[in-house]
Amino acid sequence: MKCLYTVLLIVGGSIAVTAQSKKSLDGKVSLELDSVKISALVNAIERQQPVFFYYDSAGLSGINLSVHVKDKPLDEALSIAFDTSGLFFSADDDGHIFITVGQAISMNPGTTTLKPGGAAATLPGSALQTASPPTAGTFVPPARLSSEDNKLYTIGTASDHYGEGKATLSGYIRHNETGEGISGASITVEGTPLRVISDQYGYYVVTLPRGARVLHVSYLGMADTRRKLRVFGDGKLNVRMDNYVTALKEVRISGEKSSNVRSTVVGMQKVDIKTVKELPRLMGEADVVRVLQTLPGVTSVGEGSTGMNVRGGAVDQNLVMFDGATIFSPSHFFGFFSGFNAGVVKDAELYKSSIPARYGGRLSSVLEVVTREGNREKFSGSGGIGPLSGNLTLEGPIGKKTTFIAGGRSTYSDWALNLLDDDRYKNSSAAFYDLNAKITHRFNDRNTLYLSGYWSKDRFKLDGDTLYRYGNRNAVLKWKHFFNDRAFGLFSAGYDYYDFDMESDRSTVNDFRFRFNISQLHANYDLVYTLDNTHKLTAGLSATRYELQPGEYRAVGKGQALPRGVQGERGLDAAAYIGDLVKVSADLSIDLGLRFNYYSYLGPHDVYSYIPGAPREVNNITDTVTRSGNIKGYMGLEPRVALRYSLNGNTSIKLAYNRTRQNIHMLSNTTAISPLDTWKLSDEFIKPGTGDQLALGLYKNFRDNSIETSVEVYYKRIRHAVTYKNNAELFLNDHIETDIANANGRAYGIEFLVKKTSGKLNGWFAYTYSRTELQMDDPLVPEPINGGAYFPADYDKPHVVNLVANYKVSHRFSMSLLGNYSTGRPITLPVARYYYGGSYRVLYSNRNAHRVPGYFRTDFSVNIEGSHKRKKLAHSSFTLGVYNLTGRRNPYSVYYISEEGKVNGYKLSIFGSAIPFATYNFKF
Numbered sequence: 001m002k003c004l005y006t007v008l009l010i011v012g013g014s015i016a017v018t019a020q021s022k023k024s025l026d027g028k029v030s031l032e033l034d035s036v037k038i039s040a041l042v043n044a045i046e047r048q049q050p051v052f053f054y055y056d057s058a059g060l061s062g063i064n065l066s067v068h069v070k071d072k073p074l075d076e077a078l079s080i081a082f083d084t085s086g087l088f089f090s091a092d093d094d095g096h097i098f099i100t101v102g103q104a105i106s107m108n109p110g111t112t113t114l115k116p117g118g119a120a121a122t123l124p125g126s127a128l129q130t131a132s133p134p135t136a137g138t139f140v141p142p143a144r145l146s147s148e149d150n151k152l153y154t155i156g157t158a159s160d161h162y163g164e165g166k167a168t169l170s171g172y173i174r175h176n177e178t179g180e181g182i183s184g185a186s187i188t189v190e191g192t193p194l195r196v197i198s199d200q201y202g203y204y205v206v207t208l209p210r211g212a213r214v215l216h217v218s219y220l221g222m223a224d225t226r227r228k229l230r231v232f233g234d235g236k237l238n239v240r241m242d243n244y245v246t247a248l249k250e251v252r253i254s255g256e257k258s259s260n261v262r263s264t265v266v267g268m269q270k271v272d273i274k275t276v277k278e279l280p281r282l283m284g285e286a287d288v289v290r291v292l293q294t295l296p297g298v299t300s301v302g303e304g305s306t307g308m309n310v311r312g313g314a315v316d317q318n319l320v321m322f323d324g325a326t327i328f329s330p331s332h333f334f335g336f337f338s339g340f341n342a343g344v345v346k347d348a349e350l351y352k353s354s355i356p357a358r359y360g361g362r363l364s365s366v367l368e369v370v371t372r373e374g375n376r377e378k379f380s381g382s383g384g385i386g387p388l389s390g391n392l393t394l395e396g397p398i399g400k401k402t403t404f405i406a407g408g409r410s411t412y413s414d415w416a417l418n419l420l421d422d423d424r425y426k427n428s429s430a431a432f433y434d435l436n437a438k439i440t441h442r443f444n445d446r447n448t449l450y451l452s453g454y455w456s457k458d459r460f461k462l463d464g465d466t467l468y469r470y471g472n473r474n475a476v477l478k479w480k481h482f483f484n485d486r487a488f489g490l491f492s493a494g495y496d497y498y499d500f501d502m503e504s505d506r507s508t509v510n511d512f513r514f515r516f517n518i519s520q521l522h523a524n525y526d527l528v529y530t531l532d533n534t535h536k537l538t539a540g541l542s543a544t545r546y547e548l549q550p551g552e553y554r555a556v557g558k559g560q561a562l563p564r565g566v567q568g569e570r571g572l573d574a575a576a577y578i579g580d581l582v583k584v585s586a587d588l589s590i591d592l593g594l595r596f597n598y599y600s601y602l603g604p605h606d607v608y609s610y611i612p613g614a615p616r617e618v619n620n621i622t623d624t625v626t627r628s629g630n631i632k633g634y635m636g637l638e639p640r641v642a643l644r645y646s647l648n649g650n651t652s653i654k655l656a657y658n659r660t661r662q663n664i665h666m667l668s669n670t671t672a673i674s675p676l677d678t679w680k681l682s683d684e685f686i687k688p689g690t691g692d693q694l695a696l697g698l699y700k701n702f703r704d705n706s707i708e709t710s711v712e713v714y715y716k717r718i719r720h721a722v723t724y725k726n727n728a729e730l731f732l733n734d735h736i737e738t739d740i741a742n743a744n745g746r747a748y749g750i751e752f753l754v755k756k757t758s759g760k761l762n763g764w765f766a767y768t769y770s771r772t773e774l775q776m777d778d779p780l781v782p783e784p785i786n787g788g789a790y791f792p793a794d795y796d797k798p799h800v801v802n803l804v805a806n807y808k809v810s811h812r813f814s815m816s817l818l819g820n821y822s823t824g825r826p827i828t829l830p831v832a833r834y835y836y837g838g839s840y841r842v843l844y845s846n847r848n849a850h851r852v853p854g855y856f857r858t859d860f861s862v863n864i865e866g867s868h869k870r871k872k873l874a875h876s877s878f879t880l881g882v883y884n885l886t887g888r889r890n891p892y893s894v895y896y897i898s899e900e901g902k903v904n905g906y907k908l909s910i911f912g913s914a915i916p917f918a919t920y921n922f923k924f
Helices: 007-011 038-046 074-082 273-278 288-292 414-418
Strands: 028-036 052-054 065-073 087-091 096-101 152-155 166-175 186-189 195-197 203-209 211-218 225-231 239-241 268-272 318-322 345-351 365-371 380-385 389-398 402-411 429-444 447-461 467-482 487-504 512-532 535-555 569-583 588-602 605-610 621-627 630-648 651-662 664-667 678-681 689-702 707-724 740-756 761-775 799-808 813-822 830-836 839-844 855-865 875-883 891-899 902-909 915-923
Touching: 028 038, 028 074, 038 052, 038 065, 038 074, 038 211, 065 074, 074 087, 166 225, 166 512, 186 203, 195 203, 203 211, 203 512, 211 239, 225 239, 268 273, 268 288, 273 288, 273 345, 288 345, 288 365, 414 429, 535 678, 569 678
Parallel strands: 052 096, 152 225, 166 239, 318 365
Antiparallel strands: 028 065, 087 096, 166 203, 186 195, 186 211, 211 225, 268 345, 345 365, 380 389, 380 915, 389 402, 402 429, 429 447, 447 467, 467 487, 487 512, 512 535, 535 569, 569 588, 588 630, 605 621, 630 651, 651 689, 664 678, 689 707, 707 740, 740 761, 761 799, 799 813, 813 855, 830 839, 855 875, 875 915, 891 902
16 A cells, blocks of 8 residues: 655755656556546556655545546546545656645646646645645655655556566565575565565565556565556566564554465474574574474474484484585584574575475475575674583675684583582583584676584593493585576585494493484575466475494404494485475465485495395395496486465465475484484395375464464375384394384374464464374284284374463563473383293283373573663673473483382483573663
């Protein structure tokens, strides 16, 4: 809606004007309108002539106009339309037409002003001037004197074809203070159903009708903005957005913030860093992964674990990417901290379903964490000091074309261990650090280079015993090239490395060192072409080469153990994909994708042969052959389809199907992520896992899209999932296929989400009912688990409830509450004792036939901001809170010990009391 802020004309005494001419009013129009609002008349004229109207929409809301003219000059058409309405209009040479009530705007003494129903008249002096007339000079329309929202932008080159055909508009949506791109911003064109979303760099492309247009841009947490356009042809428009200030009542959450309803994506959750920092934190550390765990369909196996189980998937079935790098161990400090520094994170997207065709390699989900590019405007920094860790982030421009951002975290937790009374803890130590760096260089408008790196290291030693060390090293280079405004390519290449080192040095004969590592080289090329608003085409190629060293064990110091090792493994994973986002109509959109995957297990490697048809056991090995080249290859198609149908502007139904494949598997005898976990490539015996998921969702928003609701149901089938035989040996096993069995899996559930996105009180409520079951149906396993029947997976938790609430008392004071309940995870318990072979033995139940007690926890925190004065050297804030407010002893596991002829059970709790924390944060 267009507005004329006439007050700028009557109080701005220095505004310069010139005599008006009839040039802007000579063009001819044809109109057939009956009793319409002023906006309908204006839109009809602007589609036919290169003019732009300014008026007070609120003051004219009750006026209805009628006009029937054919090929008449614009001034005559307006005179007919405004006859007896009390409206006046004036125009300048640049095509700006101003509508007022009761009196026209005089441009200068002697100006030509049109009265409703009459011909042009030259009026002397200031007969029709408003109060405080402008001074003489060059006229500047009032839109140019207000904010960016009211400026008039000309797109393309002025021509006689104004209003005819379509044009392509492209550009970046950026943060006004930092200049960084805003991903996920909504761009709409007033009066049309057009809507596009900016990509992770803030880039957008929209095809819109030529003529006078108004572009609206919105993003949650940012103030809505608009741009008034005169579109003659193709062009660029960059838009800057400011932070949303709640005290400004005229700024409200826009109806365009409805991506949950309008997008075709099913089962995708996006969180920005602002949301992450508002929630209560374990040990005061902002954590992206923990926020995701409060959303429906995402769980963890227990307290303190940053591993995610997504819609019935194991932890290793999630592809975790950090700026395009694969992170194999995304946690620190026994799993209590995630590996992502919130100071450098921009946002995170989790795909539970509708996984885009460009992603592959994992069965359940894709988590893509994107870092910021750095402040383009000035040098700045931020940091925080908590009870166990501290962090610092620096960013800023390097010259005119380059920006950087660098962040680091480290812990100093040994002091806390030394405070404990138990000598075992006083003799322990634990520490971690991670470093992030990213450089962005813009050669020109068409070429940008990104270089990012990540380095992390953990070390801990318990009771002076074994020393554990593990860490990640990642580097990614990206080059983004625009072929034209509609098409760009993104080439990336990188190196990912994870290693684990365990060493015991007590000056005994048992001293040893064990090492494991995995590395991969990867390259990708992605193409994006926006044909028009109805087709967005994507295509690409990718290749990953794996190198695994599954384990090396040797004696150190006085140790006398014989060295042992497991053969290294190599594999090549290649893929090609194509996709098309099709907008069939304003209500129906379809996202189509097809991915082809080829995997090759490479030599040289020793391959064992077993007796045909006999169980794969060590005693059945018949031969060992060293093979080179392609030992075993697998290939397959991965179709991806998502459909969205809008029932109305606030309600939609979505349906999605996707198939995924996984060629690398984590071997673990624990339910949570552990640094002892190793990885295994698919080979002759262990087949790639495949997953098929069907999901259906209903989405509806209320109260101008400030309340989002959704319900999703899904069903997933998994083939060739990795499971273990009873008493499996995973450590340094050179014929691991004798202890691993292929299994089928099934997962199904329903997810509810109610989310309030604005207001002083905001947050969400999420409930999930889900089941995850496995079935060992391998014909070469003589004694399958539970007799071949389905059994609950270790991470099966049927009921999960999460409540997140944030209340902003004032600009400086806010409170947050987080509540979580979940069903206890499955366990296998001893159910009887029997006497056999001269001793008592324990009889166990079927695998995972029982559960630990349910889990419940409440966290609370208070955020206190410093003063908001603009001219300060640094801005600071405090976060105070309590983790596990009720002090509940949630059991992580139940274990049994034989004591004095009895089998006694014990519950193990990670946190058995309330844990207060305080964090000091600063930025400059």
